[in-house]
Amino acid sequence: MEALRDVNFELEKGDFTTIQGPSGSGKTTLLNLLGGLDTPTSGEILIEGTDIAKMSEKLLARIRCQRIGFIFQFYNLIPKMSASENVELPMIFARVPVAQRKARAKKLLEQVGLGHRLRHAPSELSAGEQQRVAIARALANDPAIVLMDEPTGNLDEENTENIIQLIRELNRTQKRTVVLTTHNLFITKYANKAYLLHNGKLIKRKQSS
Amino acid sequence: MLEILGMAFGNIRRRALRNSLTTVGLAVFVLIFVLVSSFTLTVQSTVSQSLSDLGGEITVWSQGAILPFLGEIPQNYTDRIRQMPDVKNVSAQIARISSVDTEDLRLIFGLNPLEIHVFYTYTMTEGNMISTNESKSVLGYLFADYLKKHVGDNITVNGHTIPVIGVFKTDTYMDNVVIVPFNIAQEIFSLPGRASIIMVTVTDPTKVEPVVSEIKKEFPDASVSKNQEASSRLAPLMNSISMVSLTFSAIAGIACFLGITNVMLTGIIERSKEIGILKALGAKGADVTRMMLYESMILGTAGGVLGCLLSLTLLIQGILIPITSSSVLGIQVFPEVLVYALTLSVAISVLASLYPVWRAIRLRPNEVLKFG
Numbered sequence: 001m002e003a004l005r006d007v008n009f010e011l012e013k014g015d016f017t018t019i020q021g022p023s024g025s026g027k028t029t030l031l032n033l034l035g036g037l038d039t040p041t042s043g044e045i046l047i048e049g050t051d052i053a054k055m056s057e058k059l060l061a062r063i064r065c066q067r068i069g070f071i072f073q074f075y076n077l078i079p080k081m082s083a084s085e086n087v088e089l090p091m092i093f094a095r096v097p098v099a100q101r102k103a104r105a106k107k108l109l110e111q112v113g114l115g116h117r118l119r120h121a122p123s124e125l126s127a128g129e130q131q132r133v134a135i136a137r138a139l140a141n142d143p144a145i146v147l148m149d150e151p152t153g154n155l156d157e158e159n160t161e162n163i164i165q166l167i168r169e170l171n172r173t174q175k176r177t178v179v180l181t182t183h184n185l186f187i188t189k190y191a192n193k194a195y196l197l198h199n200g201k202l203i204k205r206k207q208s209s
Numbered sequence: 210m211l212e213i214l215g216m217a218f219g220n221i222r223r224r225a226l227r228n229s230l231t232t233v234g235l236a237v238f239v240l241i242f243v244l245v246s247s248f249t250l251t252v253q254s255t256v257s258q259s260l261s262d263l264g265g266e267i268t269v270w271s272q273g274a275i276l277p278f279l280g281e282i283p284q285n286y287t288d289r290i291r292q293m294p295d296v297k298n299v300s301a302q303i304a305r306i307s308s309v310d311t312e313d314l315r316l317i318f319g320l321n322p323l324e325i326h327v328f329y330t331y332t333m334t335e336g337n338m339i340s341t342n343e344s345k346s347v348l349g350y351l352f353a354d355y356l357k358k359h360v361g362d363n364i365t366v367n368g369h370t371i372p373v374i375g376v377f378k379t380d381t382y383m384d385n386v387v388i389v390p391f392n393i394a395q396e397i398f399s400l401p402g403r404a405s406i407i408m409v410t411v412t413d414p415t416k417v418e419p420v421v422s423e424i425k426k427e428f429p430d431a432s433v434s435k436n437q438e439a440s441s442r443l444a445p446l447m448n449s450i451s452m453v454s455l456t457f458s459a460i461a462g463i464a465c466f467l468g469i470t471n472v473m474l475t476g477i478i479e480r481s482k483e484i485g486i487l488k489a490l491g492a493k494g495a496d497v498t499r500m501m502l503y504e505s506m507i508l509g510t511a512g513g514v515l516g517c518l519l520s521l522t523l524l525i526q527g528i529l530i531p532i533t534s535s536s537v538l539g540i541q542v543f544p545e546v547l548v549y550a551l552t553l554s555v556a557i558s559v560l561a562s563l564y565p566v567w568r569a570i571r572l573r574p575n576e577v578l579k580f581g
Contacts, residue, residue, distance in 0.1 A: 037489060037575040058493055065491020076486045076578055080223035092212045093491040137490070 007043075009195065009202050011145070014175040016168070018188045020205075021197030027181035028149055030197065034179060035068050035147045036060040048144060065093045069138030073150040075130040077122040083109060083133045084118040090140040108136035112166060128159030135166060139176075146170075148180040152187070164190060213496055217503035224476075228508060231472055235512020235558060236519060238465040239550045242458045243520035246546045249454040253447050254541070266417050267409040269424060272432045281403040282431055284395075290409060293423050295416035300324040301404035303394040307367045309387060310356060316386040317366055319394020328408050329379060336360035336375030342390045347375040349384035367397050462557055469561035473505070477565045484569050485577035494570040501566045502559060509558025513551035521547065 007030060011017060021027050032038035033045055036052050045053045052063055077086045087105040096104070109115055112132040122130050131151060138146050148167070152160040168190050170176045180187065188194040194206035221228045269290070271280025287299045303319030322339045331338070334350050346366075348358060353376045358364060362373045364387065371389060378384060395401055411420050417435055424433045477484070484497060524542045
């Protein structure tokens, strides 16, 4: 059983890239590698010229904190923290002062349409709202790249559409580099690059400016 | 650092029930530690004080006896000691524990009536002090109150009936004893020519050491010490009491330590996903370590403070340990014990968290988080 083998690709700033593939093809492993949550047995992973493949765990943590935003399929919010506190988390690890942190969390949540739900715990939010909180959290430290693992995998059609539009908005207006894994063909039409992950290889299906 | 401390407080608040129980566990340990230690220190200081209340500057008693009423020495040692230079007064005394009237055990002192005023400071609340070698007795006022005895009544000591001619007060442990003439005590306890202890005073305080040396040289079978050092004679007994106290505290501490380790390990398993999320969001191992150590320090402090408050409340209200049927020992408050207990509470909490913290920082986010 191998997770990937011969993956080569490049991302440019502002790219909206989707990666499709069947279950077990290695989409999650690829995102883990890109996000510094896993290390490759061979090869390089260059983020803005820095090879993170051979970094120590301490440096990888710093990279994850300051240059990468993660959005998970199952949101992975801290259940006992409010929406605002969840969004503040990455900023705590980046040592952002408390007043600044709270202000930014409020602004981010307002940006994703949850300005009125700051104090609500995840259990009090719908699935779509939880994913919005996760998106706001991923943007907390103004990351260079946002990685999304099946962000709509747990959402209904309406919420899927809302989330995708939100992601498009972020990519277009803020020039965020987004890498998104999905089963959903519909989403790829919004991406300027689309890949298919098959037998450990990334096959380019689409590229547009 | 403050941010991580804030997270620690938040984590504790969000798991209120579990952390409250941990705090109570620590408080119970602190309570046990403070009460046991305070009891031990009270006994030690009371016995030391009691020994210091002994009259005279030098005591001579049987080699190897922990307490005077457990040994005996020849009475004629007084003659030879009296001849030594710089010796002012010498008095052979008897101290024994015996039943008085009922089954109650009391300390009975046999003193030379002519020398009582030399070695002891007292006031008479009733009647007179013994002044001859006739079979008469005087009672400490606390004991007299307990037995409801007055001048003119009789007491029975070890089968001997003796009239009471006075009640005295010294504001020392002597207020619980019975005093009879020395020769009468020898009769009652079958100690002809023997004494329990010889008390010596010197002409000049600077001469205590030379007199002690002289007596030691003359009587190698006796134990000689300055009264100020008398408490050191009880070192073996006090050490035993301390060991028992330490053992109780150690057992309570170990139980507390294991309990906290168990709770925290369970917490790590439950929080593994949370820790994985934090690491995925950029928390370093040091951040996770700091957060969890802060949590354990906060719990240790809270438990310690609660335990100290509970202990203080009990001690201030008064815990009285019956020593005899009419006398009690009130456990004293020792501030240093409270400080030590609080420190121990924090230390146990932090030490107990070390292994769970080690487990936590080894968690790999990609292993604990579910990615689709």
